[in-house]
Amino acid sequence: xxxxxxxxxxxxxxxxxxxxxxxxxxxxxxxxxxxxxxxxxxxxxxxxxxxxxxxxxxxxxxxxxxxxxxxxxxxxxxxxxxxxxxxxxxxxxxxxxxxxxxxxxxxxxxxxxxxxxxxxxxxxxxxxxxxxxxxxxxxxxxxxxxxxxxxxxxxxxxxxxxxxxxxxxxxxxxxxxxxxxxxxxxxxxxxxxxxxxxxxxxxxxxxx
Amino acid sequence: xxxxxxxxxxxxxxxxxxxxxxxxxxxxxxxxxxxxxxxxxxxxxxxxxxxxxxxxxxxxxxxxxxxxxxxxxxxxxxxxxxxxxxxxxxxxxxxxxxxxxxxxxxxxxxxxxxxxxxxxxxxxxxxxxxxxxxxxxxxxxxxxxxxxxxxxxxxxxxxxxxxxxxxxxxxxxxxxxxxxxxxxxxxxxxxxxxxxxxxxxxxxxxxx
DNA sequence: CGCGAACGAACGATCGTTCGTATGTTTGGG
DNA sequence: CCCAAACATACGAACGATCGTTCGTTCGCG
Numbered sequence: 359x360x361x362x363x364x365x366x367x368x369x370x371x372x373x374x375x376x377x378x379x380x381x382x383x384x385x386x387x388x389x390x391x392x393x394x395x396x397x398x399x400x401x402x403x404x405x406x407x408x409x410x411x412x413x414x415x416x417x418x419x420x421x422x423x424x425x426x427x428x429x430x431x432x433x434x435x436x437x438x439x440x441x442x443x444x445x446x447x448x449x450x451x452x453x454x455x456x457x458x459x460x461x462x463x464x465x466x467x468x469x470x471x472x473x474x475x476x477x478x479x480x481x482x483x484x485x486x487x488x489x490x491x492x493x494x495x496x497x498x499x500x501x502x503x504x505x506x507x508x509x510x511x512x513x514x515x516x517x518x519x520x521x522x523x524x525x526x527x528x529x530x531x532x533x534x535x536x537x538x539x540x541x542x543x544x545x546x547x548x549x550x551x552x553x554x555x556x557x558x559x560x561x562x563x564x565x566x
Numbered sequence: 567x568x569x570x571x572x573x574x575x576x577x578x579x580x581x582x583x584x585x586x587x588x589x590x591x592x593x594x595x596x597x598x599x600x601x602x603x604x605x606x607x608x609x610x611x612x613x614x615x616x617x618x619x620x621x622x623x624x625x626x627x628x629x630x631x632x633x634x635x636x637x638x639x640x641x642x643x644x645x646x647x648x649x650x651x652x653x654x655x656x657x658x659x660x661x662x663x664x665x666x667x668x669x670x671x672x673x674x675x676x677x678x679x680x681x682x683x684x685x686x687x688x689x690x691x692x693x694x695x696x697x698x699x700x701x702x703x704x705x706x707x708x709x710x711x712x713x714x715x716x717x718x719x720x721x722x723x724x725x726x727x728x729x730x731x732x733x734x735x736x737x738x739x740x741x742x743x744x745x746x747x748x749x750x751x752x753x754x755x756x757x758x759x760x761x762x763x764x765x766x767x768x769x770x771x772x773x774x
Numbered sequence: 775c776g777c778g779a780a781c782g783a784a785c786g787a788t789c790g791t792t793c794g795t796a797t798g799t800t801t802g803g804g
Numbered sequence: 805c806c807c808a809a810a811c812a813t814a815c816g817a818a819c820g821a822t823c824g825t826t827c828g829t830t831c832g833c834g
């Protein structure tokens with residue numbers, strides 16, 4: 359009845375599927391307000407829809423979170439696998455890993471925010487799977503550091519600790535860095551690489 | 567009635583006030599499950615109390631969050647002020663700032679977790695005040711970097727960006743580092759300082 | 775004609791919070 | 805020194821709001 363107009367104008371309008379649009383709105387809300395503080399009715403409202411209609415596209419609220427978190431996680435680990443298979447010096451693979459991580463990070467900052475901060479609201483068994491993927495990715499960076507230490511390119515240290523710290527640093531940089539174009543992004547990657555490799559001390563300063 | 571026994575055993579028992587105990591439980595819950603996902607009934611349950619009784623100690627749920635967040639924030643900025651007033655070379659003040667920040671960080675990891683992740687659930691005007699305190703603290707670190715650059719101790723760069731990155735790194739390290747005793751903590755401080763000053767590259771490696 | 779997608783109504787659960795009340799403790803005046 | 809009034813703190817009941825979700829239905833499109 360009263361929905362005739364909406365159905366006529368909206369149900370056919372979006373060339374990009376409504377499902378994908380809703381996922382995008384959910385990403386924005388989960389990022390800005392947090393998963394627990396976002397209601398399905400609010401998501402429905404910004405989607406231009408009523409709450410029950412959401413369930414024609416997603417079977418539950420958690421399904422939305424699941425798709426966002428695992429979408430990012432899969433992207434990260436597949437990138438890691440690609441780089442690990444490259445025939446490059448270890449420090450170049452590190453530089454490449456930083457650059458690609460940053461590229462993914464800034465390709466969808468909101469999804470990354472959800473990926474980083476809201477994954478804990480997943481329930482089992484997804485939660486275990488997610489943690490496992492995360493661990494794989496950390497191990498990839500740890501492996502780079504370990505190899506570099508072995509070859510004398512890096513100082514000795516705890517490779518897993520270093521890997522986690524580097525990821526922490528890059529992930530957090532999403533909040534404190536303006537959206538870069540592709541050139542600025544490559545530059546940001548070099549900044550990170552340089553900071554990580556040589557620190558902030560002036561080159562004339564003697565290491566301890 | 568049925569509360570005779572409880573009142574006799576508990577109301578007089580705690581030398582540490584029940585109010586402080588509740589704040590501690592709230593810190594643990596807000597840290598582990600998030601502010602929005604923690605209910606007053608659950609907090610009451612772990613406090614050994616019924617939900618309405620919480621309101622004899624705190625006037626609202628947000629009051630709890632407020633006390634936790636501003637308790638940490640005040641500790642951080644007062645420490646910063648103390649260090650800024652010291653008559654030390656800038657790189658030593660940086661080392662000291664790192665050490666003191668880590669000390670505070672590990673003095674109450676759960677409160678820090680809330681401070682870092684849950685502050686956005688504060689409502690105005692507390693939210694503005696909180697952000698302002700946070701900004702002061704970031705500016706303190708930025709000032710150290712700026713001064714160091716000016717004196718030629720540090721490489722050139724964006725001081726505010728560097729300050730935020732360093733804070734990010736240390737705050738995140740709470741999750742990925744085992745609880746250190748006071749000796750291990752000083753050591754962790756040196757690790758951070760060294761990583762930040764000289765990076766991971768082997769000393770024989772040439773900077774770009 | 776059937777199917778995907780929208781709707782309004784409504785479910786039971788849980789949310790933060792308020793209220794009136796009971797009870798133990800503290801305290802001050804006779 | 806004792807008793808009563810005031811206070812602090814606990815309780816059960818319950819409020820209105822909102823939560824995620826289900827249901828039966830409608831309706832346009834292929």
